[in-house]
Amino acid sequence: MIASLPPGLLLIGGALAVPFLRGWLRWAWMLALPVVGFVDLIGLEHGAHVTVALFDYELQPVRVDRLSLAFGYIFYIAAFLGILYAVTINRTAEQVAALIYMGSAVGALFAGDLITLFVYWEVTAVASAFVVWAGNTERSYRAGMRYLAVQVVSGVLLLSGALVQIAETGSVAFAQSGLQSLAGLLIFLAFGIKCAFPFLHNWLQDAYPEASPTGTVFLSAFTTKLAVYGLARGFAGEDILIWIGALMTAFPIFYAVIENDLRRVLAYSLNNQLGFMVVGIGIGTELSLNGTVAHAFTHILYKSLLFMSMGAVLYRVGTVKGSELGGLYKSMPWTAAFCIVGAASISAFPLFSGFVSKSLIMSATAGEGLLFIWFVLLFASAGVFHHSGIKIPYFAFFAHDSGKRCKEAPLPMLLAMGATAFLCIGIGVWSEPLYALLPYPVDYVPYTTAHVVTQLQLLLFSALAFAVLMRTGLYPPELRSVNLDIDWIYRRGLPAAGRAMARAPAGLRDALAAAGVRTAFGFLNRLVRLAGPESALARTWQTAGMVGLILIVMAVYLVLALV
Amino acid sequence: MTGNASEKQNPPERRYWLDERRNVDRIYWALLVVCAGLFAADLFYDKHAKFAVEEWFGFYGLYGFIACVFLVLVAKQLRKLLIRPEDYYDR
Numbered sequence: 001m002i003a004s005l006p007p008g009l010l011l012i013g014g015a016l017a018v019p020f021l022r023g024w025l026r027w028a029w030m031l032a033l034p035v036v037g038f039v040d041l042i043g044l045e046h047g048a049h050v051t052v053a054l055f056d057y058e059l060q061p062v063r064v065d066r067l068s069l070a071f072g073y074i075f076y077i078a079a080f081l082g083i084l085y086a087v088t089i090n091r092t093a094e095q096v097a098a099l100i101y102m103g104s105a106v107g108a109l110f111a112g113d114l115i116t117l118f119v120y121w122e123v124t125a126v127a128s129a130f131v132v133w134a135g136n137t138e139r140s141y142r143a144g145m146r147y148l149a150v151q152v153v154s155g156v157l158l159l160s161g162a163l164v165q166i167a168e169t170g171s172v173a174f175a176q177s178g179l180q181s182l183a184g185l186l187i188f189l190a191f192g193i194k195c196a197f198p199f200l201h202n203w204l205q206d207a208y209p210e211a212s213p214t215g216t217v218f219l220s221a222f223t224t225k226l227a228v229y230g231l232a233r234g235f236a237g238e239d240i241l242i243w244i245g246a247l248m249t250a251f252p253i254f255y256a257v258i259e260n261d262l263r264r265v266l267a268y269s270l271n272n273q274l275g276f277m278v279v280g281i282g283i284g285t286e287l288s289l290n291g292t293v294a295h296a297f298t299h300i301l302y303k304s305l306l307f308m309s310m311g312a313v314l315y316r317v318g319t320v321k322g323s324e325l326g327g328l329y330k331s332m333p334w335t336a337a338f339c340i341v342g343a344a345s346i347s348a349f350p351l352f353s354g355f356v357s358k359s360l361i362m363s364a365t366a367g368e369g370l371l372f373i374w375f376v377l378l379f380a381s382a383g384v385f386h387h388s389g390i391k392i393p394y395f396a397f398f399a400h401d402s403g404k405r406c407k408e409a410p411l412p413m414l415l416a417m418g419a420t421a422f423l424c425i426g427i428g429v430w431s432e433p434l435y436a437l438l439p440y441p442v443d444y445v446p447y448t449t450a451h452v453v454t455q456l457q458l459l460l461f462s463a464l465a466f467a468v469l470m471r472t473g474l475y476p477p478e479l480r481s482v483n484l485d486i487d488w489i490y491r492r493g494l495p496a497a498g499r500a501m502a503r504a505p506a507g508l509r510d511a512l513a514a515a516g517v518r519t520a521f522g523f524l525n526r527l528v529r530l531a532g533p534e535s536a537l538a539r540t541w542q543t544a545g546m547v548g549l550i551l552i553v554m555a556v557y558l559v560l561a562l563v
Numbered sequence: 564m565t566g567n568a569s570e571k572q573n574p575p576e577r578r579y580w581l582d583e584r585r586n587v588d589r590i591y592w593a594l595l596v597v598c599a600g601l602f603a604a605d606l607f608y609d610k611h612a613k614f615a616v617e618e619w620f621g622f623y624g625l626y627g628f629i630a631c632v633f634l635v636l637v638a639k640q641l642r643k644l645l646i647r648p649e650d651y652y653d654r
Contacts, residue, residue, distance in 0.1 A: 254637060255641075257639075329581075330579060366613035379626075379630045382626070382631055383631065386631045449608045458626065460601055461601075461623075461626075462630070464598050474636070476639045481646045481647060482647050484644075
């Protein structure tokens with residue numbers, strides 16, 4: 001009966017009923033939706049389910065295979081846990097937006113063609129912006145605007161890529177596209193923005209920490225992992241992803257060390273974890289792709305758990321600034337314990353979930369003989385323990401006692417954190433069920449003596465480094481501050497340049513504008529020459545190119561209007 | 564947003580184990596001992612190394628320690644460059 005309904009629509013449709021339900025009935029309804037969705041996935045047969053003709057093209061709104069299923073399961077689990085966590089706070093707008101957001105993210109996983117993917121992609125963008133806005137502060141409103149602008153650009157790029165691909169090949173299918181074609185390049189960029197590639201990353205650290213305590217938990221699970229899924233399907237084995245991923249693992253952690261807002265620290269470490277997944281996609285072997293999917297799966301759980309624990313602190317204390325907190329283990333012992341489980345999992349301690357998933361990617365990297373990349377990933381692994389594993393629990397719950405006393409987190413939050421923590425440990429102890437879900441057959445044993453001992457050496461010596469730096473006073477203290485990041489360019493740099501432009505003498509202004517236009521055209525010319533083949537397809541190419549260009553111009557205009 | 568942060572002071576506050584400076588020191592020394600043990604553990608198993616560096620005695624521990632010190636010291640310098648007042652973007 002439900003089998004005819006595309007996955008995800010259940011949540012989207014269910015969201016519409018939420019405003020009309022009250023009290024426990026609403027919570028029962030919302031909690032039931034992901035459960036029914038999950039059960040529905042178990043029964044799905046592989047292959048294309050539904051095809052719809054649109055003009056000359058065959059759309060494929062539902063296509064099922066092991067890759068989309070693995071992501072689908074964890075998306076539904078995350079949806080359930082997120083809703084359970086949010087039972088405490090009754091914000092209708094956030095609930096509706098979150099359900100539509102999660103439903104469209106699930107839908108996108110099963111989209112077999114680029115048009116369907118684009119539609120879901122845009123719905124996730126708009127709905128998740130509403131989740132940010134539900135933070136209900138001036139800051140969250142502005143951050144949500146910036147966030148939406150970036151997400152829409154990603155959507156426009158995806159649509160451009162789809163149109164170019166249709167013009168080039170006549171196919172709308174979403175499959176392995178590669179970077180040789182213009183279409184592939186555009187789609188790659190669209191995914192890259194949502195995956196928070198270096199220099200395209202800052203929407204994540206900007207917006208996520210401005211949402212409500214519950215909103216951030218929803219946000220952390222879906223958008224970026226949808227992008228990881230897209231990259232795994234479209235660009236597995238593209239070498240450049242290895243380098244992009246390695247850079248992603250390493251550079252956000254420097255920011256994480258000096259960031260004061262602990263939810264923003266988590267956003268930086270989210271970025272770092274995505275890097276491991278991207279490296280796995282770039283390597284493109286069965287082992288590494290399994291590693292990527294496994295790591296996305298475990299990551300969604302432990303990252304949710306960490307955001308939940310910080311959300312509970314924010315809810316009870318009113319702040320998650322490291323400089324204001326400390327000693328909270330006395331007031332919130334359960335929250336502290338769950339936070340430590342999340343921290344141990346993200347750090348990949350043996351017996352916790354991160355260990356059984358990250359090992360796959362590390363082994364794949366070593367197996368391919370990528371020594372330099374392996375060094376970077378090992379550095380990032382030590383670093384992630386340092387800033388997420390230790391810094392988060394230490395500054396929130398231990399460190400010097402801030403004197404703040406509050407109640408333990410409310411029961412629904414504790415239940416959600418407890419269930420998530422249970423899964424984190426469960427997967428770490430018993431990895432076979434997770435391995436059985438992965439896209440390729442798994443022949444891998446995570447628990448060997450060498451693995452366990454070397455990992456413990458890496459982690460405990462990192463802890464020792466933290467302790468030594470703390471006791472010698474070398475560790476930088478938590479300070480009330482913000483740190484400049486890429487968002488400075490569009491929040492301060494460009495507006496300042498615009499104002500300077502407006503003040504400049506007219507002659508200079510015209511000359512600069514002319515030079516700007518010339519440079520832009522020169523660049524486009526080069527691009528067209530680079531991308532345009534000399535074949536008979538050249539005509540179609542140009543039409544497609546024009547469509548793409550117009551869309552890009554529109555996107556730039558949109559961003560300028562919104563920011 | 565603030566939930567119900569109760570500011571009620573419970574009259575005589577309980578002393579926790581971690582409130583004793585001595586006990587924090589104990590944890591520190593315990594960590595040192597565990598690390599020394601793990602370092603020595605390299606004598607007793609085969610690493611199945613893919614890379615030659617892995618075979619170096621205590622490689623993982625040393626790498627982790629140096630990586631973290633490097634990370635923190637570089638981040639500290641980076642902060643001098645990047646830090647702004649908390650209301651920088653609100654002005």
